[in-house]
Amino acid sequence: MLQVKNVSKSYRLTPVLNEITFQMQQGESLGLIGESGSGKSTMAKLIVGLEHADGGQITLNDVDFQELRGAELRKARRHVQVVFQDPLASLNPKLPVWKSIIEPLENYPDVVPSFLKEVRNDRKKMAGILLEKVGLDRNLLERYPHQLSGGQRQRVGIARGISLQPNLLICDEPTSSLDVSIQAQILNLLKELKKEFNMSYLFISHDMASVQYMCDRIAVFKQGVLVDLFLSKDLFSDTRHPYTKTLVEVTVES
Ligand SMILES: Nc1ncnc2c1ncn2[C@@H]1O[C@H](COP(=O)(O)OP(=O)(O)O)[C@@H](O)[C@H]1O
Ligand SMILES: [Mg+2]
Structure with a gap:
């Protein structure tokens, strides 16, 4: 459904995303995790067409957003919606x-x-x-x-x-501004809605526990580079990237 291929983006010569490649299937939920400033929200903006990539390709249902303008872009955008932090x-x-x-x-x-x-x-x-x-x-x-x-x-x-x-609902840190007691309720609601409407989620967070709870697969961003991409059930596997392991340790300690 969604294909992101070799996507790069800089703001004033500062690279923010570097050759990002991943795919999503219809109905899948993919977690996007990484510390603040790692480029997660920028990735979201590129996917909805709010910003343009410097290079690479983003297609949703085989339509390339980067090539669309005006009415056509509007029409395509309908299939991707965002829930903000x-x-x-x-x-x-x-x-x-x-x-x-x-x-x-x-x-x-x-x-x-x-x-x-x-x-x-x-x-x-x-x-x-x-x-x-x-x-x-x-x-x-x-x-x-x-x-x-x-x-x-x-x-x-x-x-x-x-x-x-929408086919794809991007949730950009949807519970970060909420009390801990409310966070789980919102996550559960999102889970139910996903099932009811067969949406795909790109679920962005800096909290590994909620990403693991919500998602089939997890992508890890570090300073604009996708360093790890794996099934949620393999989070604790030895083959995880060292950076992913440090994120897991933070979660276990807190
Ligand atoms: N419109 C912009 N202009 C200049 N720099 C930006 C802009 N948007 C984001 N950045 C920079 O890009 C980097 C990644 O930001 P962002 O995608 O918001 O990260 P995250 O969502 O992972 O916290 C940060 O260093 C941020 O300062
Ligand atoms: Mg962000």
Whole structure:
């Protein structure tokens, strides 16, 4: 489904990503782990087409985003959505919850995911269904972001992310801004939604425990280089890259 081949990116001559290559299958979840500044979010931006790579190829369902412009890029982008780390920053403070949730649907008026077909002429009902999918009550529809808890806000961000029923949902540190007690609930919700909608996840985190819990495979970034890529069940194998082993030790100690 997703193919990333020899992708490089620099900001002002400083290399941020170096010849990155990996693939993802439909329905798979791939973890992307590495310390802060290792290029994880940049990789995400390249995949959604928010930034352009200096070299290499990124194709989603055999479509090369780098070659698309305007309407074509917009059309292709629909299949990839992102859940951001900080839901307060990614939600418009002036919009009630229901409007934030249906914003992606407003951007693609001709797209109606099958689970919303019955209410296709009622935007608010669409938002209501999406809100329930993420475990929130419909009575939150009229609230504003600042009136919600951090966990509720992230659920709203997830409702937005799934509204177009994307093939690929990129979760960029989706629980990093949340209390530890809430983190597991959000991870479990993401797991359930993945099953229900057969989405693929690119799950970005600096926390090995959550990546291992969420993902079939794990890719390790170190200073813009993909140093290790393996099945989650092989995390503790002797053949792991030395850098991966140091990440595992940090997890075990904390
Ligand atoms: N728009 C930008 N302009 C200049 N440098 C950037 C920009 N975005 C990211 N960087 C730099 O690229 C590196 C990787 O950043 P990022 O992809 O956000 O890492 P991560 O998400 O792994 O923490 C960092 O050194 C960061 O400062
Ligand atoms: Mg980041």
